[in-house]
Amino acid sequence: MKNRPNLFTDYRKESSIFPNNTQKFWFAVLILVSCTFPFFLSSYWKLLVTTSLLTAIACWGLNIVSGLAGQINLAHGVFVGIGTYVSAIIGGVATSSVIGYELDMIIWLPLSGLAAAFVGILISPVSARLKGLNLGLVTLALVFIGSHFFSNLKFITGGAGLGRKAASLKFLGQDLEAGLQIGNVLLEKNDIIYYFSLFLCIVMGLGVKNLTRSKIGRAFSAIRDRDIAAEALGINLFKFKMYAFALASFYAGIAGSLLFTIAGGVEPGTFNLLYSIIFIAIVIIGGAGTVLGPLYGAFFFTTLPGIIQAVLHATGLSDTGFFLNAGEIERIVFGFFIIFFLIFEPRGLWGIWFRLRNYFKAWPFSY
Amino acid sequence: MNSLRKRGIIIFSILSLVIVACGGAAEEEVVEETVEEAVVESLDSPAVTTATAVKTGTGVTAEPCPAEIGGVPTGADQSKGCIYLGLLNDYTGPYAPAGPGLELAQRAFWLWANSPEEAGGRGGIGNYSVAIREGFDTGYNPQKHLEGYTAIKDEVAALAMSLGTPQTLFILDEMDKDNMVGVPMSWWSGWSYKENDKGLIIEFGSQYCADGMNAVDWSLENLGDIKTVGIMGFAGDYGSDWAAGVAKAAEANGLTVAWTYTPPSTEFDVAQAVGLMVTQPVDAYFPAISAGLMAQVAGGAAQQGLTPFAILAGPSFNDAFVQEGFPLKGLFESGAIYAMGLGVAPYEADTPGHAVMRATMGQIVESANAFLVAGWSSQYHLLGVLEAANKGGDLSRAGIRRAAANVTVSSDGMMEPRELGQDRADTAAYIGIPDGSIGSGQRVLAFNYQGSSAKSYDWTSGSCS
Amino acid sequence: MITFLQATFEGLSLGAVYSLVAIGFVLIYKATDVLSFAQPALVVVGAGLISALAVDRGVPFWIAFIVGILLTGIIGLVMERTFLRPMVGEPVFSVAILTIGIDILLRTVLNNWIGLNPRYLGDPFQSFGNFGSVNVGGVTLKYLEIAALFTGVIIIILLSVFFKRSKYGVAMMATSYDQEAALAQGINVGRIFGLVWLISGVLAGFAGFFITGGFNTLTQASFLSALRVLPAVAIGGLDSIPGAVIGSLIIGLTQGYVAYYQLMLEGVIGFSLGSGFSLIAPYLIMFFILIFKPDGLFGTKEVERV
Structure with missing residues (x-):
């Protein structure tokens, strides 16, 4: 009896993170394999994977507020920006034009998340008053107001068109900018960021999984499905919407603090409307409301340019005088993916994976 | 029925892609031909043999x-x-x-x-x-x-x-x-x-900072009486640098700067740019914006009867302004507007x-x-x-x-x-006047021009913005 | 005083252009429950079509104008038939995101065509008077924008007549009120949806002309002007046509007054609001109006049943 994978003798077991040993095993394998990536991936793909991991964290945040709690948020990119700039102030280098205190990562990493969460809490009363598209439109206003602040607070952001350097890596007093020597292995700066991202991604991912199976997560689902019914059941809408925004912004802030240390710097124009929309698209393409969906979506979206470039090279399409260039084709494909996923597979990549898995589980029977 | 419709969408999308691709390809062909005609292979050169190992x-x-x-x-x-x-x-x-x-x-x-x-x-x-x-x-x-x-x-x-x-x-x-x-x-x-x-x-x-200074000096030398000036530009390496140069030269020459409008490029509001010119008239203004916006600003001001002198930073000018049929051709060729180059003199x-x-x-x-x-x-x-x-x-x-x-x-x-590597910026500037009869849309007025402000400025003090 | 009148006229004419886009937004939302983020893209596509016909192909301007606007309408119709029809009944937000996908497609192709130089539309307005403007008692009135104001008014009158008098107009109102009930009454809801998108496409085409006409020129950034309509729609209420017009005028006037008086205002309050404030002010207004009136000034409050 005990060895049957889908037989649960109590509720606690059914809702556990890894309901059976197979999943535990594969999860462990996945982590171990991920740890070896820096040793065989080219630096270009390493960069893409690191970006994917951090993007996934930000998308989990959006997924909490939009996918789980059903509150439309078009301003997620602004929260990422807040995280970025808080980390840049605390951990960045001061120049003649911008401020920076060069503190340790152990300080700026959590603080950037908390600062974003604080702004999220400030915004949340709006969501208690508005819902649906109107909330979406107000958050849209936030995007523009946020960019206005970003581009005018020159002592923080360096101003539009020039930008500033992101936070420098210093962990527990150890300066990691030049890399880290462990025995015979030299870890470069990007390797270190990769491991930080991997670690954060695992922790934050487990955090989302835990959230879905906790009281708060269930309250979120109730609010998403019917907020009035949820209120009738005794769920304090104001409180839980505040939680949702705070958590989402925390995730965004954490992701933002590291996302631009890879690129070396950040320009305020980055956090425009398209930037926020990309997060929404990733969540939708990945599968809104699921735990793994945003992760798939982030990897899919971030590596898409690399894949398209490779495909174009392999097929030689870019040289045949096709009137769109590679970058435009990439954008067209991106647009079509949003459309087709919404029409044909609203559950996103996660839905495809789910069906594939079930198909092979039951193979050779169709049901 | 629903699946039928979905199939319809797929077919439509593929068809439209094909149509778009074909249409585009046909359009492109013309350009490609000209490129291929122009190929000049020059591979008949003798091998150069030098003994030094590099x-x-x-x-x-x-x-x-x-x-x-x-x-x-x-x-x-x-x-x-x-x-x-x-x-x-x-x-x-x-x-x-x-x-x-x-x-x-x-x-x-x-x-x-x-x-x-x-x-x-x-x-x-x-x-x-x-x-x-x-x-x-x-x-x-x-x-x-x-x-x-x-x-x-x-x-x-x-x-x-x-x-x-x-x-x-x-x-x-x-x-x-x-x-x-x-x-x-x-x-x-x-x-x-x-x-x-x-x-x-x-x-x-x-670079833009010196261009800005030279624009002010040149206009004072050649355009006559200028007392108040306005500065407009996109925030960042381009507009702010230019604005800094203009402001420095204006200060050196004792001019009044009536307004400085330097929003990020995405937040540039033509209505406000024109509004500033209407509410605070200037004798000359120095824009460093994009070509599309430049036409709107110059035209909008002209409609209000305002045609102050304007010296445009390189990217603000476009040869489309003086092509036949463009509604502002007359304005741009009127002698009120001058343009600088993209670092160098035009074609x-x-x-x-x-x-x-x-x-x-x-x-x-x-x-x-x-x-x-x-x-x-x-x-x-x-x-x-x-x-x-x-x-x-x-x-x-x-x-x-x-x-x-x-x-x-x-x-x-x-x-x-x-x-190279001397910690000093280049200052020799080019200034032209829009002219539709020339391919690049402007006629050279001054070449390797250096005004007094740019000459006397302490270039060792670092970047302007 | 002259300055004030001038600022008012600037604001009103901006508002008139915005209202053409805004009415398209509202029509679509009212009838099909879709907030179309693709509307700004349709606006620039319309301008692109006119320019391609009138300037590149040498078609006389007025023919190009009419054909371009009709073609824009047909693009709207095709969009609805292909991408949006299967989404009927899906959550409003999903459909809104889908229109962002359409927006990306349209603009990528259009930007490829626009290329480097600003494109002009070949209209004759700018050759009238002083670069297309006339001076009335010290206030400069611009032909293009007067035309936009008149077009806006005429379209609003035509639309209200259409909704009250014509068979399709009444059917459209019925559909926007309750799709299922309309279906039960024998109204071909699918055809109505198509018609709505056609009309909004035509409106977008008009707006496209007025935004990029004359020396305003069509560039890759023209799309930003069309996007400024969003706060107008939100202020007026997503499902109210008069609301869309009034919202647009509020946005236009805000932009106009801030443009003319920001320096003075900053002198009074003693600190800088930042360059580019005139484009942020509409969003600030929208933010506060929505907090106090969640459905906008004229939007109907949704009755919720559990």
């Missing part, structure tokens, strides 16, 4: 360059080795319209530089020809810029272009580590200073460098666009650096970087000869 490094190969990259022949000597350059270009971002033109001109430059001296070229760099690898699309996005740099850095000896000032600043640490020098595609005054570019960026042409200017450019470019593309000039002239100093490195016997990246730190480069008169 040290080489990443991005320099003993194998010859490919005959063609990116649709433009490289003109490489098949008996020589190859120095590869990288290209971080924008094909999809805000500078997507300019990117391909810049690239075309840069490739054309090396086509000329690779061709043998008997044919009027430079005969490559010693035992090597030079080729720009296929461009990487950065979309003007810092993240992608770094991705692009990472993707190409192990295959190139230097960067033929790194488009975008903030992006280039962000990858400077990486470039420093790799000893990678590069050419910018902006005329930010900061590129002249080691504190900003670590001696890695090979700047070219007069038709009378220098040996320009003549060579016209001879080469004229065979490839029929256009006198300012971006073509910018692309071409951007490579001149890099050529000088590579030649110096070759002479010094070290074509490794470190050698190229050393050469870039102290060498005087010239550009066949296109720009003033420049001593």
Whole structure:
């Protein structure tokens, strides 16, 4: 009896993170394999994977507020920006034009998340008053107001068109900018960021999984499905919407603090409307409301340019005088993916994976 | 029924894609033909044999360059080795319209530089020809810029272009580590200073800050009585730098600055720009914005009966303004509006460098666009650096970087000869007047002009913005 | 006083252009429950079509104008038939995101065509008077914008007549009120949806002309002007046509007054609001109006049943 994978003798077991040993095993394998990536991936793909991991964290945040709690948020990119700039102030280098205190990562990493969460809490009363598209439109206003602040607070952001350097890596007093020597292995700066991202991604991912199976997560689902019914059941809408925004912004802030240390710097124009929309698209393409969906979506979206470039090279399409260039084709494909996923597979990549898995589980029977 | 409809969508999408593809391809064919006609292969040069061994490094190969990259022949000597350059270009971002033109001109430059001296070229760099690898699309996005740099850095000896000032600043640490020098595609005054570019960026042409000063000085000398001025520009390396230069020259000349309007490019409001001119009239204004907005601002002010003098920073002007049928042709040719160049004088200017450019470019593309000039002239100093490195016997990246730190480069008169790495910005500016009868849309009024403000300014004090 | 009148006229004419886009937004939302983020893209596509016909192909301007606007309408119709029809009944937000996908497609192709130089539309307005403007008692009135104001008024009158008098108009109102009930009454809801998108496409075409006409020129950034309509729609209420017009006028006037008086205002309050404030002010107004009136000034409050 005990060895049957889908037989649960109590509720606690059914809702556990890894309901059976197979999943535990594969999860462990996945982590171990991920740890070896820096040793065989080219630096270009390493960069893409690191970006994917951090993007996934930000998308989990959006997924909490939009996918789980059903509150439309078009301003997620602004929260990422807040995280970025808080980390840049605390951990960045001061120049003649911008401020920076060069503190340790152990300080700026959590603080950037908390600062974003604080702004999220400030915004949340709006969501208690508005819902649906109107909330979406107000958050849209936030995007523009946020960019206005970003581009005018020159002592923080360096101003539009020039930008500033992101936070420098210093962990527990150890300066990691030049890399880290462990025995015979030299870890470069990007390797270190990769491991930080991997670690954060695992922790934050487990955090989302835990959230879905906790009281708060269930309250979120109730609010998403019917907020009035949820209120009738005794769920304090104001409180839980505040939680949702705070958590989402925390995730965004954490992701933002590291996302631009890879690129070396950040320009305020980055956090425009398209930037926020990309997060929404990733969540939708990945599968809104699921735990793994945003992760798939982030990897899919971030590596898409690399894949398209490779495909174009392999097929030689870019040289045949096709009137769109590679970058435009990439954008067209991106647009079509949003459309087709919404029409044909609203559950996103996660839905495809789910069906594939079930198909092979039951193979050779169709049901 | 629903699935039927979905099938309908798929069929429709495929059909539309096919139609779009066919339509586009047909349109493109015309352009391609002209390119192919223009191919001038110049591979009949004798092999150059020099005995000195030149040290080489990443991005320099003993194998010859490919005959063609990116649709433009490289003109490489098949008996020589190859120095590869990288290209971080924008094909999809805000500078997507300019990117391909810049690239075309840069490739054309090396086509000329690779061709043998008997044919009027430079005969490559010693035992090597030079080729720009296929461009990487950065979309003007810092993240992608770094991705692009990472993707190409192990295959190139230097960067033929790194488009975008903030992006280039962000990858400077990486470039420093790799000893990678590069050419910018902006005329930010900061590129002249080691504190900003670590001696890695090979700047070219007069930069916006000096342009701004020269614009003020020139207008005072030539346009008569100017007491109050207005400054407008996009925030950032371009508009702010220009605005700083204009403000410094205005102060030096005792002019009143009525307003300074420098929002980010996405937040530029034409209504406000015109409103400022109406509420606070000025004798002259100095815009550093985009061409599309420039027409709206100049036209909007003219409608209100305001035609103050205007000296436009290079990117604010476009030859479309003076083409037949454009509603503001009369205004732009009225003598109230003047334009500066993109670091260098426009296509038709009378220098040996320009003549060579016209001879080469004229065979490839029929256009006198300012971006073509910018692309071409951007490579001149890099050529000088590579030649110096070759002479010094070290074509490794470190050698190229050393050469870039102290060498005087010239550009066949296109720009003033420049001593690189001297912590001082170039100040010789060009000023023209819009004229529809000329291909580039402007007639040269002043060339290598240096006003009193730019001359007396303490250029050792660092970048303007 | 002259300055004030001038600022008012500037604001009103901006508002008139915005209202053409805004009415398209509202029509679509009212009838099909879709907030179309693709509307700004349709606006610039319309301008692009006119320019391609009138300037590149040499078609006389007025023919190009009419054909371009009709073609824009047909693009709207095709969009609905292909991408949006299967989404009927899906959550409003999903459909809104889908229109962002359409927006990306349209603009990528259009930007490829626009290229480097600003494109002009070949209209004759700018050759009248002083660069297309006339001075009335010290206030400059612009022909293009007067035309926009008149077009806006005429379209609003035509639309209200259409909704009250014509068979399809009444059917459209019924559909927007309750799709299922309309279906039960024998109204071909699918055809109505198509018609709505056609009309909004035509409106977008008009707006496209007025935004990029004359020396305003069509560039890759023209799309930003069309996007400024969003706060107008939100202020007026997503489902109210008069609301859309009034919202647009509020936005236009805000932009106009801030443009003319920001320096003075900053002098009074003693600190800078930042360059580019005139484009942020509409969003600030929208933010506060929505907090106090969640459905906008004229939007109907949704009655919720559990």
